[in-house]
Amino acid sequence: MCGIVCGVAERNIVPILLEGLKRLEYRGYDSSGIALLDSEGQFRRVRSLGKIVNLEQNIQAQSSEFNGHIGIAHTRWATHGVPAENNAHPHICNHQVAVVHNGIIENYQTLKSAQLEQGYQFTSETDTEVVAHCIHKQLDFSKSLLTAVQQAVTHFEGAYALGVISPEYPETLIAARKGSPLVIGVGIGEYFIASDVSALLPVTQNFIFLEEGDIAEITRSSVKIYDAKGIEVERPIKVSQQTASAVELGEHRHYMHKEIFEQPQAVIDTLEGRVTKDTVLTSAFGHQAEEVFKTVKQVQIIACGTSYHSGLVAKYWFEDIIGLPCQVEVASEYRYRNPVVQDGTLFVTISQSGETADTLAALQQIKKLKSKFNIPTLTICNVPESSLTRESDLTFLTHAGPEIGVASTKAFTTQLVALSLLLTSVGKTLGLMDAKQEQKIVHGLLKLPGLVKQALAHEDEIQEIANCFADKHNALFLGRGTMYPIAMEGALKLKEVSYIHAEAYPAGELKHGPLALIDEQIPVVAIAPKDDLLEKLKSNLQEVKARGGQMIVFEDEESGVSSDKEFKVVKTTTNVGRITAPITFNIPLQLLSYHVALIKGTDVDQPRNLAKSVTVE
Incomplete structure (x- = not known):
C-alpha cells in the first residue's frame, strides 16, 4: 500500500498522475513511482524515495521524453521490504507487465519459491513483485490482459487493489480489487482508477465504485466490469459531493491545524438535518433504524486507533445514561478470537475512511452469523462511498469533510457527535430515555460548536x-x-505527531504502578471537568505533586484546580455536560500535540511510518 492513481487518456497522462499522487500524500508513504507506455509502446519508469517532489525532479530530468497516454502510479507505505527505490512501485516483469498494488499478498513466499524455480528473477523484497510475475506467466495462456489478470488473482491469498498495463495491449488498463478500495473515475474520452476519490477530483466527479472481487477492463472508449465469477456486471456511476478545493490548505501552515479549526463547522454539518431544537431524528441512521433499534439488547463497538477511543467514550454513555450494556473492542483482536455473539446485539463499526482492513474484516465475520442471530450492523463513517458503508445495514455519515492530516482530529469529534445521537436514538426507542433527557442532550449538542470555539481560543x-x-x-x-479515553486519545496524538512516548491511565490507577515513573522530567497532563469525580482527581494530582511531577491541567472554569499555584492550568471551557465535556476537552489536547510537534520539528501531517487509511492488517 498506500496510494494508486492510473489512467488512460487522449492527453499526456503524467501531470494527472502526479497531481493524483500529491492528493494522496496525506495517506502516508515512503516512496513513489510512475510507469507508462511511451509513443513506441515501450515501458518508461521513474521511481524515487521520499517525497513526491523528488519524483517530479527525476521526471523533469528526463525532459519531454517522459510522456504517454496510459500509465500507472503509486505511493508506497512499506509492508514488505525496507523503504528503497527498488522496492517502490510500479513493478515490471520482463518488460511485458507493469503493476501497482495496495494490500498484502499473504502467500507471496509460496508463490515466490515457485516462481524462482520457474526462472523468474526478483529485484525487490516486496510481495507485489510476485503479482507481476504471475500475470506475466498467465499472458502465455491468455487471449487478453483481462483474462491473464483474472487467472492470476485466483492464486493470490490476502488483499489487493491492482492497476496493470502491458505493451502487448497498449490501449488497455486493468483494475482489480479484493479487500482494498478502488474506484474508476469517468471522464470524457478518458478513464482513471484510484484508491481514493480525492486523487481524481481535479479531472472528474463521476465515479464507479468497484465491488469486492471485481475486475475491470478499461480503454479510452469503454469500461467493462466483471465480478468474482467472471460475469460481466453493471456498476452505477455516482457523483461525488467532494470538491478539489476542499483539500486546500488555505491560510493554515498544516492540514492538522486547519482541521482542528474546522471542527466547529464540522459539528454543525454533522448535526444538520439530524436534530430539531429538542429531538434527535432516528431516521438519520436510515429509514429502518427505528424498527432495528427496537430489537437491541446490547451494543458491540468495533474500531481501531482514534475511532476505538470514540467507542470507549460511548461505552460510558450507553451504560451510565441509559443502562444498556456496551462492549468495545479493537478490530484486529476481535476478528482473531471466538467472540460470544448474543442475539439482539447492535454491531457498530467506526472508521474515518470506511476502508480500515481489520474493521471491515470484523464486520464481514459478523455478517456470516446473521442467519443464526439478530445482529443488525451500523457503521459510523466519514466517507459515503466506502466499503464499510456499503456492507452495513445502517449507516451514519459524519460530515467532517476530507481529513488530510494522518492524525485524526475533526473525524474523531464528529464520531463522538454521531455516537451521542446514536445513544439518544436507541435510548428513546427502547424507552430508556425520556423526552427531558433527550432535550437536554440536544440542547448541549447545539451549544457544542460554540464550546469548541471557546476551547480553540x-x-x-x-x-x-x-x-x-x-x-x-x-x-x-x-x-x-x-x-x-480522552486522555488515551491525547496520548495517541502526542505520540503520532511529536514522537514523544506517551501513556494514558485512569487517574485512580496511579498508585498501582505509574507513580514509579513520576519525577521532575516527566510532564503529567490531566483533564479536570467539574463532575462527580473531580475531588477524586484532585487527590490523584496531589500524589503527582508530592513526587515532583510537572502538572499540566486542562480544567473547567469552575473546577478550582487553578488554586494550586504549582500547576500549569488552562481554563479551557465552562458549562459542559456529560455529552459535550469529552468532546470539548479533547480540543486543547489536539492543539497541545500540534504545537509540541512544531517545537520538535517533526512532519505534522505525515508522521513517519504511519498511513492515513490502513487498508492492510
Whole structure:
C-alpha cells in the first residue's frame, strides 16, 4: 500500500498522475513511482524515495521524453521490504507487465519459491513483485490482459487493489480489487482508477465504485466490469459531493491545524438535518433504524486507533445514561478470537475512511452469523462511498469533510457527535430515555460548536505550555470517567505527531504502578471537568505533586484546580455536560500535540511510518 492513481487518456497522462499522487500524500508513504507506455509502446519508469517532489525532479530530468497516454502510479507505505527505490512501485516483469498494488499478498513466499524455480528473477523484497510475475506467466495462456489478470488473482491469498498495463495491449488498463478500495473515475474520452476519490477530483466527479472481487477492463472508449465469477456486471456511476478545493490548505501552515479549526463547522454539518431544537431524528441512521433499534439488547463497538477511543467514550454513555450494556473492542483482536455473539446485539463499526482492513474484516465475520442471530450492523463513517458503508445495514455519515492530516482530529469529534445521537436514538426507542433527557442532550449538542470555539481560543496559552515538552521524551496523561479515553486519545496524538512516548491511565490507577515513573522530567497532563469525580482527581494530582511531577491541567472554569499555584492550568471551557465535556476537552489536547510537534520539528501531517487509511492488517 498506500496510494494508486492510473489512467488512460487522449492527453499526456503524467501531470494527472502526479497531481493524483500529491492528493494522496496525506495517506502516508515512503516512496513513489510512475510507469507508462511511451509513443513506441515501450515501458518508461521513474521511481524515487521520499517525497513526491523528488519524483517530479527525476521526471523533469528526463525532459519531454517522459510522456504517454496510459500509465500507472503509486505511493508506497512499506509492508514488505525496507523503504528503497527498488522496492517502490510500479513493478515490471520482463518488460511485458507493469503493476501497482495496495494490500498484502499473504502467500507471496509460496508463490515466490515457485516462481524462482520457474526462472523468474526478483529485484525487490516486496510481495507485489510476485503479482507481476504471475500475470506475466498467465499472458502465455491468455487471449487478453483481462483474462491473464483474472487467472492470476485466483492464486493470490490476502488483499489487493491492482492497476496493470502491458505493451502487448497498449490501449488497455486493468483494475482489480479484493479487500482494498478502488474506484474508476469517468471522464470524457478518458478513464482513471484510484484508491481514493480525492486523487481524481481535479479531472472528474463521476465515479464507479468497484465491488469486492471485481475486475475491470478499461480503454479510452469503454469500461467493462466483471465480478468474482467472471460475469460481466453493471456498476452505477455516482457523483461525488467532494470538491478539489476542499483539500486546500488555505491560510493554515498544516492540514492538522486547519482541521482542528474546522471542527466547529464540522459539528454543525454533522448535526444538520439530524436534530430539531429538542429531538434527535432516528431516521438519520436510515429509514429502518427505528424498527432495528427496537430489537437491541446490547451494543458491540468495533474500531481501531482514534475511532476505538470514540467507542470507549460511548461505552460510558450507553451504560451510565441509559443502562444498556456496551462492549468495545479493537478490530484486529476481535476478528482473531471466538467472540460470544448474543442475539439482539447492535454491531457498530467506526472508521474515518470506511476502508480500515481489520474493521471491515470484523464486520464481514459478523455478517456470516446473521442467519443464526439478530445482529443488525451500523457503521459510523466519514466517507459515503466506502466499503464499510456499503456492507452495513445502517449507516451514519459524519460530515467532517476530507481529513488530510494522518492524525485524526475533526473525524474523531464528529464520531463522538454521531455516537451521542446514536445513544439518544436507541435510548428513546427502547424507552430508556425520556423526552427531558433527550432535550437536554440536544440542547448541549447545539451549544457544542460554540464550546469548541471557546476551547480553540486558548491556542496561545497552549502554545506556551508546549515549550515544556521541548526536551522531553515521555509524558503521562490522566483522566477519570469519560476523560480516561480522552486522555488515551491525547496520548495517541502526542505520540503520532511529536514522537514523544506517551501513556494514558485512569487517574485512580496511579498508585498501582505509574507513580514509579513520576519525577521532575516527566510532564503529567490531566483533564479536570467539574463532575462527580473531580475531588477524586484532585487527590490523584496531589500524589503527582508530592513526587515532583510537572502538572499540566486542562480544567473547567469552575473546577478550582487553578488554586494550586504549582500547576500549569488552562481554563479551557465552562458549562459542559456529560455529552459535550469529552468532546470539548479533547480540543486543547489536539492543539497541545500540534504545537509540541512544531517545537520538535517533526512532519505534522505525515508522521513517519504511519498511513492515513490502513487498508492492510
